[in-house]
Amino acid sequence: MQTITSIQALRSCIRQWRQAGHSIGFVPTMGNLHAGHLQMVNTAKQKAEKVVASIFVNPAQFGPDEDFNSYPRTEKLDQAALLEQGADLLFLPSVLEMYPQAPQTTITVRDLSARHCGANRPGHFDGVALVVCKLLNIVQPDLLFLGEKDYQQLTLIRRMVGDLNIAVEIHGVPTVREADGLAMSSRNNYLSPEQRQMAPLLYQALCTVRDAILSGDRDYSSIVDQQVRALQQAGFAVDYFNVSRSIDLLPACPNDSNLVILLAAKLGGARLIDNICLQIND
Numbered sequence: 706m707q708t709i710t711s712i713q714a715l716r717s718c719i720r721q722w723r724q725a726g727h728s729i730g731f732v733p734t735m736g737n738l739h740a741g742h743l744q745m746v747n748t749a750k751q752k753a754e755k756v757v758a759s760i761f762v763n764p765a766q767f768g769p770d771e772d773f774n775s776y777p778r779t780e781k782l783d784q785a786a787l788l789e790q791g792a793d794l795l796f797l798p799s800v801l802e803m804y805p806q807a808p809q810t811t812i813t814v815r816d817l818s819a820r821h822c823g824a825n826r827p828g829h830f831d832g833v834a835l836v837v838c839k840l841l842n843i844v845q846p847d848l849l850f851l852g853e854k855d856y857q858q859l860t861l862i863r864r865m866v867g868d869l870n871i872a873v874e875i876h877g878v879p880t881v882r883e884a885d886g887l888a889m890s891s892r893n894n895y896l897s898p899e900q901r902q903m904a905p906l907l908y909q910a911l912c913t914v915r916d917a918i919l920s921g922d923r924d925y926s927s928i929v930d931q932q933v934r935a936l937q938q939a940g941f942a943v944d945y946f947n948v949s950r951s952i953d954l955l956p957a958c959p960n961d962s963n964l965v966i967l968l969a970a971k972l973g974g975a976r977l978i979d980n981i982c983l984q985i986n987d
Contacts, residue, residue: 706788708795712843715796719757719845727754731846731873733837736760737777737891738786741881745850746790748878753848758787759796759840761803766832777894796844803839812838814868817861820954821967822978825944833858834865841871849873854880854888856965856980860954880979882908888979895975904977906939907968911981914948914966919983923959936970944969944976951982962986 709715722729730753732745738760749756760783767773780797787795812834817823823830841849849866851859859877866873881889886908887901896904910932917928925948933943948957951965962985969978 706784706792706795708784708797710797710799711802712798715757715794715843718794722755728848729753729844729846730756730848730850731840731844732756732758732792732850733840734758734760735762735776735891736783737779737894738783739881739889739891741852741854741878741889743786743790744881745852745878746787746792748876749848749850750791752876753846755793756791757794757796757844757846758792759798759844761796761798761836761840763803763832763836764800765804765808765835766829768826768828771826772892772895777891796840803836808835811835812865814861814864817857817864817954821857821945821947821949822969823857825969830858830861834861837862838865838869838871841866841873846873849875850878851875852880853877853982854890854979856967856982857954860952886912888977890977892975892977895973897973900973900975903939903941904972904975906936906941907970907977907979910936910946911966911968911979914946915981915983918948918964918966918985925957941970941972944971946970 730749732749734742746756746758762776764773784795811831813831814834818830853859863875866875885905887905914928914932922928929946933946936943947967949955949965949967950957950961951963957964965980965982967980
């Protein structure tokens with residue numbers, strides 16, 4: 706596996722692969738890799754001849770009071786994991802390489818950016834959209850692999866790619882969970898041992914709402930409110946708990962059939978997100 710830190714060197718390598726007729730899959734990450742990231746790399750290996758992974762902790766998507774400086778950085782371990790998983794190239798740029806000047810260009814996916822996580826993290830998704838657009842322009846992959854755990858991010862990038870006619874095929878990769886149901890996340894490292902024991906309650910709350918809907922209950926507000934109260938009593942600070950249409954993340958109506966239940970909550974110093982998709986077949 707090659708590790709490349711400059712855009713120029715990366716483009717040179719990609720050009721050689723293109724000349725050889727290889728298809729290219731791309732897995733963008735912020736590092737501190739876990740089994741969920743590696744599943745994306747494994748999926749990319751099955752669908753593309755060459756796989757590029759990137760590690761870049763993007764300052765543009767962190768708010769002033771968020772964890773940019775403390776976000777876990779484990780580059781040596783990540784390199785070893787990507788090598789073992791069979792990635793062909795790691796793009797590991799510095800902030801200066803990605804942003805040689807303070808960007809004056811903003812990419813905003815209206816409405817999608819303002820809901821759910823966006824309501825509590827103003828500007829976050831503008832930073833996500835900007836860096837993903839930059840990375841897609843740099844790598845120019847055929848296939849892009851993103852985790853379904855960040856469902857709003859996945860939906861937003863799908864819309865951006867469609868709106869801007871970016872020539873890439875997007876694949877959502879299912880969430881990888883711990884044995885107790887907790888969605889794997891780099892921010893799980895912020896949990897104390899006691900909080901780690903409590904964290905699976907998020908997934909249990911999602912499953913309870915899902916099962917109630919599948920059993921025929923369409924009073925989404927009432928179902929969710931019960932679970933919000935239970936999580937708050939357990940010590941979570943719930944940012945949002947929403948039943949939405951999976952296609953555009955607007956509030957779900959009783960006659961909608963393709964849904965996603967989205968949840969974000971703080972537990973101690975960790976902000977955890979999770980979701981479950983479901984289809985109603987009346």
